[in-house]
Amino acid sequence: MATPAGQRSWHASPAVWPVLGIVSLVLLNALFDKLLPGGPGLFGPGAFLRLSMRDGVPAGALVDILNYGGAIAILALGMTPVIATRGVDLSVGSVMALAGAVAASLVVADVPSIAALATALAVGAACGLCNGVLVSFGGVQPFVVTLVLMVAGRGVAQLVTGSQITTFHDPLLEFVGLGRPAWLPLPMPFILATAMLGATVLALRRTALGLFTEAVGSNPEAAALVGVRSRLLVAAAYVFCGLCAALAGLIAMANIKGADPFNAGRNAELAAIFAVVVGGTSLAGGRMCLLGAFAGAFLLQALTTTMYARNIGADVAPLPQALAILAVCIVGSPPVAAMLGRRRKRTP
């Protein structure tokens, strides 16, 4: 936050809010640990901030946040351009399950692991292409198109694995989720997510692609009139989202060394939309912040890890998350924004 004077003030980037959220959640956990040192919890009493070495790699709640937040961050990076074009992709959780099912089934059938990974990513991109074409060329509402894949995609994932959890042993596939490179003792999902952030920012912000995406989101007709190929751009956003969902699915699969068509990517839609919205991307389209979505994903994971640390199970965890997403949407909604804007003008 030590921005040199004369540049944009530190609170200009929406990414600052999720970062503040993460910091305060971690501090809150440390405080709870101090106040209730004997309390029950996943990480042992009073151990939220403690880092230990397990099998030669760092472990603990903070590492968990980086590890499990990685897949959500990749989902959120894919979801951001889609929401910036006034769309939404509800199918990311099912695409995760489907990509994992495809990769695991291929590896079990003795297909080379690199081919299995590539096929799974291609399946994700194909799912995104179906969504994108139906939305941009078919003109059907995004939430209807992607709801179909959300429900039917999980069914297809069950067909792929024969309605069972497919387990495998494959060094490359496991490395995607469980790998800890010797030169960088960080969880592989976090490294992959950071690389994806870099690549996405380069692709969208160092070219005109990001500007065009925002133009389509803020006024599709005007964008078309100035020569932006909006339909192609919207379809491409969904393809990218499908690709990201497949990568997140591979990470989730590698983390448990198995493809679970029933539970892989459960609640992933909510997590990704939460990360994007809390990161300052407008649901009304036309404005996106990739860094904010990235930080938002780790805020969501920090929230989830906090709940696990307090013995709140995975089935109940979506309740506070859903209420939080509503609160964020309300704060960013046009009436509230107009109210806050008026107040800000009055007190410069």
Add this chain to the structure above:
Amino acid sequence: MRALLASRNLPSLAAAAILAVLVVAGSVRFEHFASVGNLSNLLGDYAFVAIAAVGATFVILAGGIDLSVGSMVAFTAMLAAWLVDRGWHPLATVPVCLAIGAALGAAMGGLIHAFALPAFIVTLAGMFALRAATFLLHDQPLGIVHPFLSWMSRDAAVPLGGAALPARAVLMLAVVALGAIVAGRTRFGRRVYALGGSPRSAEAMGVSVGTTTVAVYALAGACAALAGVVFASAKRAGDPTALVGLELTVIAAVVIGGTLLSGGVGSVGGTLLGVLILGVIRLLIDFQGNLNAAWTSVATGVLLLAFAGLQRALAGLGGWADRGTGGAARIEPRLPR
């Protein structure tokens, strides 16, 4: 004849034709497919879907969407089971569940209107929150026993001419009839159609957009709650993992039944047609025997997309719905205030 073939009737005609083809194909392929017993079972098994779909029809007619319906049905089913488990009479749970369902629906409608939020995001949050609330209430399947439920879950409780219908099928037909009357013959129904056709014109005509939006989502919540009680009484249990993905079935039934996804055009009777089509598809897959149940959701999704595409194509031809501007513009901005 010309009027019958007008473009806005085409989806309903296509739906009726599909139902006829499915039933004929089923009776050619399988013996005893088109029997009175099967029809009565179908009406009983899909009673809760149809009841929830009546509420969803009003939401979609008003230009909204409700993704929370599956979780709402599961939540109220669990609530009813939980209350019966604590010694309540099943009938006494009905007003409690209806009131809670209507209140939750009204809350979602209120958020959508007051903060100009997209309906899908509010009801998506509702979908996850209510599913979690179901687990919070009871995290295991909860079986219930009551003499009244034995009667409710019987296949032939209400004699009707030569045949007999399950009690829940009779209740469902009554709800559909009531819904059709409310949509077609009351002032509230006309407000819903006006709101879905164009919120701006509706407001200019003096329709209270806020009240109608809240009322529509409250009605959908109450219908889903009634569906939940019916589901719990038919299964004689509540189950926190039940009915994931029901929202797709319900929205598909409404759209296949001829209601425009953009709102303003459609009917409650058509929705019953849509539910029957999905029910017959399920029956065909069950009769086939060797097919995975996942095919039902695939077929439902494909049919929903086909009818949504048909609507867009007809809109392009007839010009009675908004012109296609590409998918990017699908979330309509609300009225400026």
